[in-house]
Amino acid sequence: MKPSHQRPARLELKGITKRYPAVVANNQVSLKVMPGEIHAILGENGAGKSTLMKIIYGAVKPDAGEIWVDGVPLPVRNPQEARAAGISMVFQHFSLFNTLSVAENVWLGLSRQLSLADVTARIAQKAADYGLDIDPMRPVHSLSVGEMQRVEIIRALLSEPKILILDEPTSVLTPQAVEKLFAVLRRLAAEGCSILYISHKLHEIRALCTACTVLRAGVVTGQIDPSSASNADLSQLMIGAEPPALPPRQGQAGGPVLSVKGLSLKSEQAFGTDLRGISFTVRAGEVLGIAGVSGNGQQELMFALSGEDPRATTGMVVLSGQDLSGLGPVDRRRLGLHFVPEERLGRGAVPNESLANNLLLTRHEAVQTLPWVGGWIRVPSLRQQAADIIQRFKVKAGGPNALARSLSGGNLQKFLVGREISARPKLLIISQPTWGVDVGAAALIRSEILALRDAGCAVLVVSEELDELFEISDQMHVIAQGRLSPARVTSEASVAQIGEWMSGLWHAVGPAKESHVQA
Numbered sequence: 289m290k291p292s293h294q295r296p297a298r299l300e301l302k303g304i305t306k307r308y309p310a311v312v313a314n315n316q317v318s319l320k321v322m323p324g325e326i327h328a329i330l331g332e333n334g335a336g337k338s339t340l341m342k343i344i345y346g347a348v349k350p351d352a353g354e355i356w357v358d359g360v361p362l363p364v365r366n367p368q369e370a371r372a373a374g375i376s377m378v379f380q381h382f383s384l385f386n387t388l389s390v391a392e393n394v395w396l397g398l399s400r401q402l403s404l405a406d407v408t409a410r411i412a413q414k415a416a417d418y419g420l421d422i423d424p425m426r427p428v429h430s431l432s433v434g435e436m437q438r439v440e441i442i443r444a445l446l447s448e449p450k451i452l453i454l455d456e457p458t459s460v461l462t463p464q465a466v467e468k469l470f471a472v473l474r475r476l477a478a479e480g481c482s483i484l485y486i487s488h489k490l491h492e493i494r495a496l497c498t499a500c501t502v503l504r505a506g507v508v509t510g511q512i513d514p515s516s517a518s519n520a521d522l523s524q525l526m527i528g529a530e531p532p533a534l535p536p537r538q539g540q541a542g543g544p545v546l547s548v549k550g551l552s553l554k555s556e557q558a559f560g561t562d563l564r565g566i567s568f569t570v571r572a573g574e575v576l577g578i579a580g581v582s583g584n585g586q587q588e589l590m591f592a593l594s595g596e597d598p599r600a601t602t603g604m605v606v607l608s609g610q611d612l613s614g615l616g617p618v619d620r621r622r623l624g625l626h627f628v629p630e631e632r633l634g635r636g637a638v639p640n641e642s643l644a645n646n647l648l649l650t651r652h653e654a655v656q657t658l659p660w661v662g663g664w665i666r667v668p669s670l671r672q673q674a675a676d677i678i679q680r681f682k683v684k685a686g687g688p689n690a691l692a693r694s695l696s697g698g699n700l701q702k703f704l705v706g707r708e709i710s711a712r713p714k715l716l717i718i719s720q721p722t723w724g725v726d727v728g729a730a731a732l733i734r735s736e737i738l739a740l741r742d743a744g745c746a747v748l749v750v751s752e753e754l755d756e757l758f759e760i761s762d763q764m765h766v767i768a769q770g771r772l773s774p775a776r777v778t779s780e781a782s783v784a785q786i787g788e789w790m791s792g793l794w795h796a797v798g799p800a801k802e803s804h805v806q807a
Contacts, residue, residue, distance in 0.1 A: 296359030298323045298482040299344070299451055304353035306339055310686050310694075313339040314350070315506045321451070321499075326473060326483045328493040328514060331503035332527050332726040333698025334684045337486055340503070341453050344484070345377040346370040357451070371397065374450035378440045378457055386429040390422055394443045407446075414442045419468045421583075423559065430559040435583045452476065453484045456724045458492060463754060463787040470496050488726050489755075490519045502526055527728040534731070534759060535738055541762065542572035545715050545746035546593075546625075547606040553592055553599055561585040561770045563592065568765060568772060570715065570746040575737065577761030577778070578750045581790050585770040586750050590719055593748075594627040595620040608714060621650060624714030628704055630723065630750075632697060636704045639693035643685060643703055644674040646692055651711055673710075681706035682732060698725040705733050709740055716740060719750045734760050754783055768792035 297320040304317040313336045321327045331337045342348040344355060346364040355362050357373055364370045370377075384393050391408040398407060411424040420438040428436065441457055454473075458466045473483055473496065485497055493500060493514045500514040502525040510525045523530045551566040563585055570576045580586055591597035593605065595617040605612045607623055617627070627650075629635045637646045647670060674688035681702040685695050692700060701722070708716060721737065722730040737760055741747050751757050757764055757778070764781055766773040766789040773794040776786070788794075 295323065297321060297356070298325070298358060299484075300356040301340075301344070302354045302356065304340065304343060304350050304355075306336075306343060306348065306350050312506050314343070317353070317503070317506070317508055319501045319508065319511070321482045321484065323480050323482055324477045325499055326477050326485055326497045328485050328487070328497040328500040329503065330486075330490075330493060330500055330522060330526050333729055334505075334696040335503040335526075335726075336506035337503055338455065338696070339506075341377060341455065341484065341486065344370070344451075345375060345453060347377075371447060375453070376444040376447045376449035376451070377453035377455070378437070378444045379455055382436045382440055384428045384436055384439060386427070388428060389424065390426050390428065390431075390439050391424040393428055393439060394424075394446060397443055398446060410446055411442055414445055418442070418445070418472055426559045430557045432582045432587045437582075449481060451482050451484070453486075455486045456488070457485075458487065458489065463783055466492075488724065488730065490522050490727065491755075493522065494519070504528070523727055526726065529728075534735055535742070541574035542744065544569050545572050545608055546570040546748065548593075549604060549606075551589075551592060551600060551604045553588060553597065555588050556597065557588075561588055563588050564770045566767075566770075566772050568775070570748050572714075572746050573741055573744050574762050575741050575747045575749060575760050576775075577757035577764040578748070578767055578772075579754060579757055579764060579786055579790060580750075580752065580767040582752060584768050586719065586767060588770070589767065590627075590629065590717070590750065593717055594625075594629075626650065626708040626711055626713035626716050628708050628716070628718040628721065630719040632700050632704060633693060637692040637700060640691055642674075642689045642691060643678070643683075643695075644671045644688040646703075647674055647677075647707060650707060677703060677706040677710055680710070681736070682729075698729045701725055702729055702733060705736065709736055713740075713745060715746045715748070717748045717750075720753075721749060721751060722753065722756055730756070754786055757786075758783065766790055766794065 299321040301317055301319050304314050306314045317340060329337050329340070339348060343350050344364070346366045346369055355364055362373055364373065391404060391411055394411055395402070395404055395407045408424045415422050418441070420442060422435060422438050422442065428439070431439070444452060458469065477483055487493055494517065497514050500512050501508060502510045502512070504526065512521070512525065514522065520530050547569050549567050551563055553563045555562050561584055566589065568576065592600055595615055598614050598616055600613050602611055602613050607625055610623060612620060633639045638649070671688040677683065678685055678688065683703045684699045695703065705718065705721060721733050725733065734756065737747055737749070749757065749761065761778045763775050764778050764786065765775055766786060768790060769792050773789050
């Protein structure tokens with residue numbers, strides 16, 4: 289075997305450039321990834337990371353530059369050629385067919401020499417090895433967003449890649465499952481697989497990766513050994529500054545705003561999770577967090593609270609003393625309940641509509657910013673509202689007329705959160721507030737949530753990011769298998785304990801010290 293310094297790079301990019309009409313996504317990007325290296329690609333939202341990964345995977349054609357694999361130039365013209373060359377990718381935004389099963393979706397990307405039964409067995413084995421619980425026979429349309437990500441991870445790993453690209457792979461995992469996945473990735477690297485790892489979790493990059501390339505505005509701003517760097521060093525390279533500290537807690541929680549009592553609903557999805565006796569209270573001036581692994585009833589709970597599922601019977605869901613049974617989303621918004629779903633495109637925003645027009649999805653009921661006059665849309669007012677949100681929440685977009693689909697995931701999330709916060713809700717329910725969002729944008733969103741809380745709003749946050757919940761929640765529950773744990777005052781909880789509770793083990797670890805929230 290050749291010494292490491294004489295071996296060719298497993299992957300080498302030379303001067304990769306990609307231009308779009310409004311932006312240069314990648315500008316003369318060059319980097320090397322050696323065999324067995326876990327190489328982080330770090331950058332703020334819109335820095336060009338996803339575009340660069342799609343170029344490597346053949347989903348986007350570069351305007352200039354070359355891709356070399358194992359010392360040989362490789363013109364990757366499409367994903368099929370990339371997979372044939374041993375390159376697999378797990379996208380942040382999924383590419384699954386809703387009408388097919390998990391096994392059928394995975395089968396599409398594998399050799400036709402394998403039968404569907406073979407693929408089903410392999411999925412079950414990989415899911416067990418990686419701690420990524422999934423039923424191969426479930427139709428994709430019945431999966432939550434987190435479960436869809438598990439399918440993408442398993443599909444990539446089944447191709448036995450020599451270059452594996454992972455985009456935010458741990459956002460749906462418990463801390464214990466993250467450690468298990470890291471062990472598997474380290475084993476793959478030890479066997480010679482090169483891994484490109486995109487994450488906004490700086491502690492993950494420092495713990496896992498052996499090299500790091502930082503992008504800012506499409507340009508490489510630095511290459512660093514993350515194990516010898518601090519979070520502050522990485523933030524400085526990525527956004528040019530350290531993320532701002534969250535504001536201190538101000539004031540105390542007030543009276544109940546949202547009361548949920550004995551909420552039990554059978555899931556309308558064939559493979560969904562039934563809600564069983566869910567009870568909790570969210571008070572004015574309080575952030576209540578709900579942790580849990582995706583697929584444990586979060587989606588069903590969000591539908592029941594937002595009004596998309598209005599089946600809750602009298603007394604199960606009450607907002608400021610008013611029963612919400614039978615009311616849909618529009619009526620609930622009129623009462624002050626605003627909602628940010630985890631699925632940004634399709635549910636949170638209409639992809640092919642402008643940001644200004646997307647305000648009309650949830651904001652036309654706000655009298656103080658009413659864009660309707662005599663049945664007509666007051667377009668200048670609508671655009672100004674969108675411009676104000678873009679400025680306040682530092683959204684990188686081509687103005688109010690930019691299409692929702694043209695924004696990066698993080699920038700679209702900032703706009704959606706801004707849309708609902710600026711409506712001055714009595715209750716804000718937000719699911720996965722910073723999923724796939726860079727550290728600067730995450731700090732902005734979290735600080736705005738806390739400012740809304742301090743202004744007296746009740747806030748319910750459902751998140752699989754434990755660090756996030758520990759930062760912003762005053763109290764915390766865990767949802768597992770459709771049941772809710774007792775409440776924990778966040779300052780008295782630990783990551784290890786909440787991680788165990790995410791497996792439904794709160795009865796095994798002793799009673800929790802409860803405060804005013806009853807479960």
